[in-house]
Amino acid sequence: xxxxxxxxDPFNAVAEPKRRQxxxxxxxxxxxxxxxxxxxxxxxxxxxxxxxVLKQVGLVSERRVGRQxxxxxxxxxxxxxxxxxxxxxxxxxxxxxxxxxxxxxxxxKEK
Amino acid sequence: xxxxxxxxDPFNAVAEPKRRQxxxxxxxxxxxxxxxxxxxxxxxxxxxxxxxVLKQVGLVSERRVGRQxxxxxxxxxxxxxxxxxxxxxxxxxxxxxxxxxxxxxxxxKEK
DNA sequence: TGCAAATATTCCTATATCGGAATATAATAG
DNA sequence: CTATTATATTCCGATATAGGAATATTTGCA
Numbered sequence: 471x472x473x474x475x476x477x478x479d480p481f482n483a484v485a486e487p488k489r490r491q492x493x494x495x496x497x498x499x500x501x502x503x504x505x506x507x508x509x510x511x512x513x514x515x516x517x518x519x520x521x522x523v524l525k526q527v528g529l530v531s532e533r534r535v536g537r538q539x540x541x542x543x544x545x546x547x548x549x550x551x552x553x554x555x556x557x558x559x560x561x562x563x564x565x566x567x568x569x570x571x572x573x574x575x576x577x578x579k580e581k
Numbered sequence: 582x583x584x585x586x587x588x589x590d591p592f593n594a595v596a597e598p599k600r601r602q603x604x605x606x607x608x609x610x611x612x613x614x615x616x617x618x619x620x621x622x623x624x625x626x627x628x629x630x631x632x633x634v635l636k637q638v639g640l641v642s643e644r645r646v647g648r649q650x651x652x653x654x655x656x657x658x659x660x661x662x663x664x665x666x667x668x669x670x671x672x673x674x675x676x677x678x679x680x681x682x683x684x685x686x687x688x689x690k691e692k
Numbered sequence: 693t694g695c696a697a698a699t700a701t702t703c704c705t706a707t708a709t710c711g712g713a714a715t716a717t718a719a720t721a722g
Numbered sequence: 723c724t725a726t727t728a729t730a731t732t733c734c735g736a737t738a739t740a741g742g743a744a745t746a747t748t749t750g751c752a
Contacts, residue, residue: 700748
């Protein structure tokens with residue numbers, strides 16, 4: 471068995487750094503392929519192919535205007551990643567450390 | 582050129598669903614390989630191999646006790662994922678929609 | 693010393709990838 | 723209708739998987 475295809479889910483699609491970059495430059499905007507080629511400095515087929523993966527997995531949507539294709543981020547598809555990783559946030563977030571300290575103090579007092 | 586190796590960074594390591602499951606059952610605990618084999622119902626080599634990837638990328642750390650190896654999550658290594666995805670949160674989070682509404686009202690009044 | 697438990701590693705194979713180069717397709721202008 | 727712009731697709735090759743089966747390694751115990 472091989473690795474799960476990049477088009478299988480957002481986790482796999484976003485594992486490729488260039489695809490993350492595409493989503494970053496898109497942000498809240500709508501950009502054409504040639505604008506992205508300009509901004510990213512990659513070849514046009516490279517940009518189109520990454521957009522193809524992102525589109526298949528639903529991370530971007532496409533709108534045709536003349537001979538251009540305008541892409542935008544479909545951010546809800548990133549929610550699954552956020553939801554998965556968020557529970558771990560408490561392990562590096564300082565405010566949770568503070569909470570632990572407070573709880574320790576409370577426990578001390580209860581002895 | 583091939584796909585970025587799974588051991589290259591947390592994004593690639595975590596793209597595999599089974600490795601996410603391993604991190605989930607570990608949570609805040611420390612588990613031996615055989616406990617994970619028991620909990621997950623996978624073959625021992627499968628568990629060990631996924632742990633190997635997670636360890637190489639720094640997502641888990643290992644402690645040897647007798648002939649057991651106890652693993653625990655190194656959650657800070659997930660921070661990069663959280664940091665990358667968080668800026669997109671505003672696109673699906675309702676409270677931001679509310680904020681937008683408030684801002685619109687303010688803008689209306691300023692006219 | 694020698695067996696058993698706990699874990700890691702090797703060997704195997706089918707399968708996708710990513711980028712470059714070349715080419716195909718679609719839409720507009722003249 | 724033809725040339726041109728904008729974008730997608732195909733063909734190529736080197737590379738790394740993931741799981742199963744078998745085996746190796748390490749440690750503890752009698």
